[in-house]
Amino acid sequence: MSRAVVYEKFGGPEVLELREVPEPHAGPGEVRIRVAAAGLNPMDWVLASQPEAAARFGITVPSGFGYDLAGVVDEVGDGATGFAVGDRVLGGALGRAVADFVVVKTPAEGFWPTPDGISNEVASTLPVAGMTAAAALAAIDLQSGDTVLIGGAAGGVGVFAMQLAKIAGARVIGTASEGTFEFLRQFGAEPVAYGPGLADRVRALAPGGVTAATDLFGTETAEAALALGVPPERISTIAAGPNAPGGVRATGGFDADPAAMKHITDAILTGDLTVPIAAIFPVEQVREAVELQAGRHVHGKILITL
């Protein structure tokens, strides 16, 4: 037997159950991963609580839970390619990552080797947040010399976006609440409070102007950037949905260049990028982990260990 987090009806954290389930095995063309850690993202609780969002991803109940994972390949089925027993890997398994074992088909898109020197905990935070940050900056062609406004800079995606933007050579201004300003400064970003009057506050901080922006929370930052004269093609959003202001680039993790993962892991290995882990929960406390995540004031990443 093995364990998996499942839910039988849509709802809040209380619908999540840690169950004993039959141990899955790798069939032909498949590999099995012994999951060590599973990173959480807002999409996890959105999919568990909003049937219409789940339907867009083909998820029906009963369902497993989670997407991001890192662990070790422990079974390789006949004819499976690209993996050997003992390989450390990170990647995504929609609606089934928070489980002792996850079986994936090969060739496995959305999986990467976990380099030596990067823990499973850190690795499990990278697939969604790291790749989404990379896509959000690629969409606006961020360059050295840019001054970029990042909305929701302290969140799971924001901590990657701030650091990738600094690595690219940009000046970074990030939105957060006042209590989070010091956290942003640790990453070399200049904090500015979100909320009404944002464009005026950014203008005061950067009288020479902002040249690009990415909105990682809603539409406020995108709208402020437009008001500051940033061309719409140099503004991206990841969470605005159909409300994205006209002309701005709506993007997401699935748009990222797969090569961006190596850029991120290389930067972690050189010490140019660190992943702030806000909290680690054992799988038995998955409900508490989701409750914290859903509060939307997390700084960095939350993950679950198995």
Ligand SMILES: NC(=O)c1ccc[n+]([C@@H]2O[C@H](COP(=O)([O-])OP(=O)(O)OC[C@H]3O[C@@H](n4cnc5c(N)ncnc54)[C@H](OP(=O)(O)O)[C@@H]3O)[C@@H](O)[C@H]2O)c1
């Ligand atoms: N399209 C995609 O592929 C994709 C991928 C990943 C995520 N997303 C979406 O992108 C969003 C961000 O994801 P995430 O993992 O970064 O979320 P998160 O970790 O939950 O974000 C938390 C952060 O949001 C900040 N925040 C709270 N209220 C805010 C406001 N009104 N304005 C600006 N920032 C605010 C908080 O800062 P304070 O604590 O200072 O308030 C906190 O640091 C989510 O909606 C998620 O669903 C989309």
